[in-house]
Amino acid sequence: MFSFSRLVTGRAGVAVALFVCFLTLVSARTFTGEYLHGIDVSRYQKEVDWRNVKDSNINFAFIKATEGDFLKDPYFDRNWEHSRQHGIKRGAYHFFLPWVDADQQLAHFKRNVVLQPGDLAPVLDIETFAQDVSDAQMRQNIRRWLEGAEAHYGVKPIIYTYQGFYDRKLRGHFAGYRFWIARYKNEEPSTHPSDKMAFWQYSEKGIVNGIEAPVDVNWFYGDLAALNTLCVPKLPVSSAGAMAQKEAF
Helix, strand or coil: CCCCCCCCCCHHHHHHHHHHHHHHHHCCHHHHCCCEEEEEECHHHCCCCHHHHHCCCCCEEEEEEEECCCEECCCHHHHHHHHHHCCCEEEEEEECCCCCCHHHHHHHHHHHCCCCCCCECCEEECCCCCCCCCHHHHHHHHHHHHHHHHHHHCCCCEEEEEHHHHHHHHCCCCCCCEEEEECCCCCCCCCCCCCEEEEEEEEEEECCCCCCCCEEEEEECCCHHHHHCCECCCCCCCCHHHHHHHHCC
């Protein structure tokens, strides 16, 4: 995600490295079935040409919406609308700050993100910690955000993190949630038996047509039908979530 430091290298060198990575992945056991390729973007990619992105065999995109209880990505509204216009399955993510009240962070996300049927579930990006917040308290606050988002949007959120943070803080504590894990060592993320991984962010140096800067690139473990199971239901949900979205605006 946006907080990872980015080493800008030559586009040709990066393309070669990612091609080698691709050959390794498709020959691995995990990818004997179908899978989908996607990206995640924030202000660091600036103005994305979503028409060219769509033509680059990108099936989905996660877009940074908010951070903490007051920051909003300046490119979110543009990315959110343009990705929809060009038929890319979209999802929004919130960058979680553990020292900020979880309810206030959720309220901020809800004010800025309206999900439509077919949009990907909201993502909570968890990769920072505070020395004065215990692991147990942080996990309690994370769960509060996740449960509140599910009640509001009518779909279970996805948890994003990187391998080291997952191992130290999250492993085995969020059974029932789908994980999206960053690991850049040309090696698949490892997870607790009770945890389910849906997305692997395998590089932060992807080269995609329509995006001038390096971009995070991801695999989804499944086909389009499987991806749709992680989306806002196309049929009305008989819960407070759908009503809450309407009442918020």
